[in-house]
Amino acid sequence: MKIKPSVALNDNGFLFDPSTGESFTTNMVGKEIIFMMKQRFDSVQIRSAILEKYDVDEWTLEKNLIDFYSMLQHFNLAEGD
């Protein structure tokens, strides 16, 4: 999945989609994930990076990542598989 290139993300986790005028907020972990997506990290690389940095088990992370990715798609912020 790729984040839409036009979506802007700032250091506070504030997202703005200039094509729709919609804005969103995300927490710091969400911001890191989107930042990695913008850096073209794939889902395996993102999962590894989060597992390494945070005290979270694989199952919980997987469940939350699926939720997060589906939310990005729902709000039309990401496209692709």
Place this chain on the structure above:
Amino acid sequence: MKGKKLHIAVTGLNNTDNPGPGVPVIRGIRDSSELEVKIIGLAYENLEPGIYMPGITDKSYLIPYPSSGTKVFLNRILEIHEKEQLDLIIPNFDAELFTFIKSADLLAGHGIQTFLPSLEQFEERSKAKLPEFGKKYGVKVPDSRELISEKEIPGIMEEFEYPVLVKGKFYDAYIAYTPDQISGFFHKIASKWGLPVILQDFIKGTEVNVVALGDGTGRTVASVSMRKQFITDKGKAWSGITIEDPKMTEITRELIALTKWRGGMELEMIKTSSSEYFLIEINPRIPAWVYLAVGAGQNIPEALVKLAMGMDVPTMEHYKAGKMFIRYSWDMLGDIGQFEKINMNGEL
């Protein structure tokens, strides 16, 4: 570089909760670094805020409504012209445009320029003719019918599904969920704006608008898209944000190229969840939110003045997405002496 001081008359000074475009048009013109202007406000009512707002008009005059007759109306304009030597009039109300378009040659004969669509352009985009317009120019529009009498409602509603929009020919739109509501809105709108009243399919989606300027040759001089963020109970944008939507720009450019639109215009569209665009209305003038376009990098009022005065205006290709406007109310204090002057002398 400033040239000759231009004397520009502007209507639509009613900066109320249903604002006219006069004040933002004037703000745009005053923001210009190239134009030197004297702004003459033309007001229909003695309490239009733009008359009293500091730094907006240099002089204001009361004028009669066009419904009082073209002769009476034009006599007053020419009377003001004698005092102010007008170079240009920018009308900002739908209801006065017909009179100004019909009188454009006469005004030009007195040295007063306008920059308006032709009568044909003005009439073919009217709300009542929107389905034909959509077919002619290949844009999706919601199905709509003219309603002349209340008795037509049951027959017409066999072709529509609830909810429907009930709209006035110039202003006002209400969502109706029952025949009784249609009937109520029909009478309310007809008594205010006359017949026909328009019944239109309600398209669910996001309201997005474009303010644009055509130079009359088919060229889109400027075009800025906006999404309404907050809408008042009168359906007016109280807040909006510029967006970068190539499809909206493409629709706008195509329409202006095909119609050879001359003047300012506002395209009101609905973007559905499946990214389809329905054109629901074309307003044949600059809208009240035009100052957002100025802030985003396209000074449309300034460009309109230059085009009207025969100056070259390059095509404006870019603007900043994410620029917002938020309207607010502010209690401005005036003096009874101002009110007396505008009432007794018809000018301030």
